[in-house]
Amino acid sequence: MKIEVLGPGCLRCQNLEENVRQALKELGLDAKIxxxxxxxxxxxxxxxxxxxxxxxxxxxxxxxxxxxxxxxxMLS
Incomplete structure (x- = not known):
């Protein structure tokens, strides 16, 4: 699975990336971010x-x- 976080690098974009990583961890999934x-x-x-x-x-x-x-x- 490949996940792309789109954005100019703002705080919301950074937080979204962290939430993606946490969601993957909780689901036990491996993905390239x-x-x-x-x-x-x-x-x-x-x-x-x-x-x-x-x-x-x-x-x-x-x-x-x-x-x-x-x-x-979204990932399930």
């Missing part, structure tokens, strides 16, 4: 606000800091 800060790549996903979350190439959410529980639901 990539931080994407390049705006042209972010825009290529068609999201209009960051942070964004992409799982295996599919946008699963954007525009807010998702909680660990929300991320766990």
């Amino acid at each position: 990539e931080k994407v800060t390049d705006m042209s790549r972010i825009m290529g996903y068609g999201i209009i606000s960051t942070p964004g979350l992409v799982v295996d190439g599919k946008v699963v959410g954007y525009g807010k800091l998702f909680s660990v529980e929300e991320i766990k639901r």
